[in-house]
Amino acid sequence: MAENTAGLRGITAGETALCTVGQSGTGLTYRGYDIHDLAEHAEFEEVAYLLLYGRLPTRTQLEAYRERLQGMRELPQPLREVLERLPADAHPMDVMRTGCSVLGNLETEADFSEQDWHIDRMLATFPAMITYWYRYARDGERIDTRSSEPSIGGHFLSLLHGKPADPLHVKVMHASLILYAEHEFNASTFTARTCASTLSDIHSCITGAIGTLRGPLHGGANEAAMAMIEQWRTPDEAERELMGMFERKEKIMGFGHAIYRKQDPRNAIIKAWSRQLAEQVGDDHLYPVSERVEAVMDREKGLFPNADFFHASAYHFMGIPTPLFTPIFVISRLTGWAAHVKEQRAKNRIIRPSADYTGPELQPWVPIEERGE
Numbered sequence: 001m002a003e004n005t006a007g008l009r010g011i012t013a014g015e016t017a018l019c020t021v022g023q024s025g026t027g028l029t030y031r032g033y034d035i036h037d038l039a040e041h042a043e044f045e046e047v048a049y050l051l052l053y054g055r056l057p058t059r060t061q062l063e064a065y066r067e068r069l070q071g072m073r074e075l076p077q078p079l080r081e082v083l084e085r086l087p088a089d090a091h092p093m094d095v096m097r098t099g100c101s102v103l104g105n106l107e108t109e110a111d112f113s114e115q116d117w118h119i120d121r122m123l124a125t126f127p128a129m130i131t132y133w134y135r136y137a138r139d140g141e142r143i144d145t146r147s148s149e150p151s152i153g154g155h156f157l158s159l160l161h162g163k164p165a166d167p168l169h170v171k172v173m174h175a176s177l178i179l180y181a182e183h184e185f186n187a188s189t190f191t192a193r194t195c196a197s198t199l200s201d202i203h204s205c206i207t208g209a210i211g212t213l214r215g216p217l218h219g220g221a222n223e224a225a226m227a228m229i230e231q232w233r234t235p236d237e238a239e240r241e242l243m244g245m246f247e248r249k250e251k252i253m254g255f256g257h258a259i260y261r262k263q264d265p266r267n268a269i270i271k272a273w274s275r276q277l278a279e280q281v282g283d284d285h286l287y288p289v290s291e292r293v294e295a296v297m298d299r300e301k302g303l304f305p306n307a308d309f310f311h312a313s314a315y316h317f318m319g320i321p322t323p324l325f326t327p328i329f330v331i332s333r334l335t336g337w338a339a340h341v342k343e344q345r346a347k348n349r350i351i352r353p354s355a356d357y358t359g360p361e362l363q364p365w366v367p368i369e370e371r372g373e
């Protein structure tokens with residue numbers, strides 16, 4: 001029987017030198033480097049450089065790159081004004097989508113030779129874009145969007161909390177941003193590449209990708225997973241409620257994957273950080289609940305946690321509000337999206353697949369007077 005190709009599953013839709021997903025069943029590499037090595041040894045900015053510029057930076061290149069990004073963090077005043085006008089109850093992913101689009105109006109990519117500058121500018125401003133809106137909407141405060149934190153993750157945390165970031169949290173942010181940075185032809189990256197294939201500008205590519213990442217079947221799953229686990233006070237309660245969800249045929253967010261069949265290699269890494277953070281904050285239920293959910297999903301459904309599931313508890317333990325979880329994914333995945341846009345532009349043909357027609361046969365035209373009420 002022909003394989004089920006709905007959702008383009010199993011169809012090769014192009015080439016990439018950026019990433020392999022599940023090539024050996026469970027593996028993940030960025031430009032040939034294993035995700036375990038990157039998450040253990042690298043800082044996020046090194047991985048961003050690797051993805052965007054094709055090789056790991058030397059120490060001098062990394063320092064220069066970090067300094068360049070630090071110097072680009074200030075938000076343009078008209079963008080602040082737009083952010084202030086967005087509703088306080090807007091979804092932060094909608095804020096990111098609008099913010100990116102506004103930036104593209106204020107600093108338009110006039111020519112592809114400018115692409116690296118615009119990518120760096122987005123990388124530098126996205127943490128401030130979301131935290132400026134969040135702090136204004138929540139506290140009515142117009143925060144200073146500069147910080148002395150050299151890393152993107154530390155910068156995000158210090159703007160969010162209004163104080164220097166905890167060193168352990170900075171480490172977790174490096175790992176988290178590395179894990180989320182790139183994943184081949186996932187839905188949001190494919191959106192970015194499709195947009196790029198029309199020779200559109202970089203902000204349009206990234207804005208479209210943000211909208212695609214927002215959905216709960218993709219990046220939005222980390223928030224949905226948090227909403228689920230925070231309802232449960234004990235592992236036994238979690239197990240009982242999960243069994244009810246199975247009966248009602250509900251999807252369990254943060255589990256399963258379109259490509260991986262046995263495990264998502266990012267899970268063990270973020271799970272270990274979640275465990276360490278649970279110890280740091282003295283958590284006695286969220287981490288045990290998460291572990292029970294993992295065990296029950298394996299026992300009952302043979303499904304494993306994807307990158308999103310233990311990100312929920314990890315981010316929560318760092319004091320990050322749930323609606324900001326997916327915007328952090330944006331801050332990270334921007335690097336993968338942008339690297340794919342560059343790759344598409346370097347060897348472009350407009351992406352335009354075909355469809356099998358399932359509509360009616362050719363029909364005679366019916367004038368409007370003859371169509372009835």
Ligand SMILES: CC(=O)SCCNC(=O)CCNC(=O)[C@H](O)C(C)(C)COP(=O)(O)OP(=O)(O)OC[C@H]1O[C@@H](n2cnc3c(N)ncnc32)[C@H](O)[C@@H]1OP(=O)(O)O
Pocket residue numbers: 216217218219221250251252253254255256257258259303306307308
């Ligand atoms: C960073 C990321 O984007 S990772 C993905 C984040 N998304 C989520 O966590 C949302 C929950 N998971 C899902 O919805 C899916 O697993 C997806 C969207 C990730 C992958 O979808 P698909 O490729 O269609 O999944 P797949 O073909 O493996 O599904 C096989 C079966 O398992 C079921 N299944 C898969 N995931 C789940 C889940 N999380 N909960 C319950 N059942 C599930 C499917 O409904 C399907 O059953 P069916 O054949 O009776 O319809």
Ligand SMILES: O=C([O-])CC(=O)C(=O)O
Pocket residue numbers: 021180182183185186187218258259306307
């Ligand atoms: O690859 C996918 O389909 C989804 C995913 O895990 C990601 O984008 O990180």
